[in-house]
Amino acid sequence: MKYLFSAWETVKDQISAKAMLLFFDFDGTLAPIAASPQKAHLPQETLELLKSLSQEKLCRIAIVSGRALTDVKQKIGIESLVYIGNHGLEIEGPEIRHSVTISDAYLKTLQAVKVELQAVINSYKGAFIEDKGLTLSVHFRLVDIEGIIELRNKARAIVLPYSMKNMIKVRSGKMVLEIRPPVLWDKGKAALWLIEKWRPVVKDDAAIALYCGDDATDEDAFRVLADKGITIVVGAHDGSAAQYFLNTQDEVNDLLSNIVQLRKSLS
Ligand SMILES: [Mg+2]
Numbered sequence: 665m666k667y668l669f670s671a672w673e674t675v676k677d678q679i680s681a682k683a684m685l686l687f688f689d690f691d692g693t694l695a696p697i698a699a700s701p702q703k704a705h706l707p708q709e710t711l712e713l714l715k716s717l718s719q720e721k722l723c724r725i726a727i728v729s730g731r732a733l734t735d736v737k738q739k740i741g742i743e744s745l746v747y748i749g750n751h752g753l754e755i756e757g758p759e760i761r762h763s764v765t766i767s768d769a770y771l772k773t774l775q776a777v778k779v780e781l782q783a784v785i786n787s788y789k790g791a792f793i794e795d796k797g798l799t800l801s802v803h804f805r806l807v808d809i810e811g812i813i814e815l816r817n818k819a820r821a822i823v824l825p826y827s828m829k830n831m832i833k834v835r836s837g838k839m840v841l842e843i844r845p846p847v848l849w850d851k852g853k854a855a856l857w858l859i860e861k862w863r864p865v866v867k868d869d870a871a872i873a874l875y876c877g878d879d880a881t882d883e884d885a886f887r888v889l890a891d892k893g894i895t896i897v898v899g900a901h902d903g904s905a906a907q908y909f910l911n912t913q914d915e916v917n918d919l920l921s922n923i924v925q926l927r928k929s930l931s
C-alpha cells in the first residue's frame with residue numbers, strides 16, 4: 665500500500681476524470697476523534713472545503729457514517745450532500761432516499777441486548793451505549809486501560825448468543841463494539857448502490873469513485889471499490905484493503921484542498 669501523496673501523480677490523473685463520486689467517513693476522517701460522539705465536530709476549514717467541492721458541477725459527495733443519519737447530517741449541515749447513516753442502513757440526499765427494511769423482531773432484540781449491556785457497563789466509568797435506533801455502539805474510549813479489555817470481553821459474551829443465532833451482527837471498531845441488524849448490507853453495499861444512482865445523474869459511466877475512511881466498517885467499501893476508483897485509509901493501515909493511506913486525520917484536509925484546486929483548474 666502506498667502513501668497517497670507519494671502516488672499523487674497517478675492519483676491526480678484519476679481525480680481529473682470527468683465526474684467524481686466522493687465518499688467520506690465522518691469520525692476520524694473528516695472530524696478528529698473526540699472523547700465522545702457528541703463532542704466531535706467538523707473543523708471550519710474542512711466545512712469550507714466540502715462546501716467548495718459540493719459546488720463543482722460534476723462532483724457528488726456522500727458522508728458515510730456509523731452514526732444515525734440525522735446525527736451525521738446535523739454535524740455537517742450542507743444540504744446538497746448525500747448522507748449515509750447507520751453504516752449504510754439509511755441514505756438521504758437531494759432526490760435520493762433509501763432505507764433498508766428492518767424487522768420489528770430485530771428492534772426488540774436490540775433493546776433487550778441494550779438492557780443486558782447497560783447492566784454490565786454501569787460498573788465501568790466512562791463506558792456508554794450510543795443508541796442509534798437501528799444500531800447500538802458500545803463506547804470504550806474513556807474507560808481505563810485495564811477496564812477496556814475486561815469490559816470488551818464481558819460485552820462480547822453478552823452479544824455472542826444473539827449473533828450465533830443470527831439475530832444481530834457484531835463488529836469491533838476503534839474503541840467501540842457495534843451491534844447491527846443481521847442483513848447483508850454495509851458501507852460498501854451502500855456506496856455501490858449510490859454509485860449506480862449517481863452515474864446517470866452525472867452522465868458518466870466512467871465516473872471515478874473516491875472513498876476515504878479510517879475504521880473497520882470502511883473496509884467493506886475498500887474491498888468493493890478496489891476496481892472502481894481510489895480508496896484511502898486514514899491512520900493505521902495494517903491489513904487494510906485500501907489502495908492508499910494517509911498518516912493522520914488532518915491530512916484529509918490536504919487531500920480535500922488538493923481535489924478542490926484540481927477540479928477548479930479543470931472548470
Ligand atoms: Mg471513522
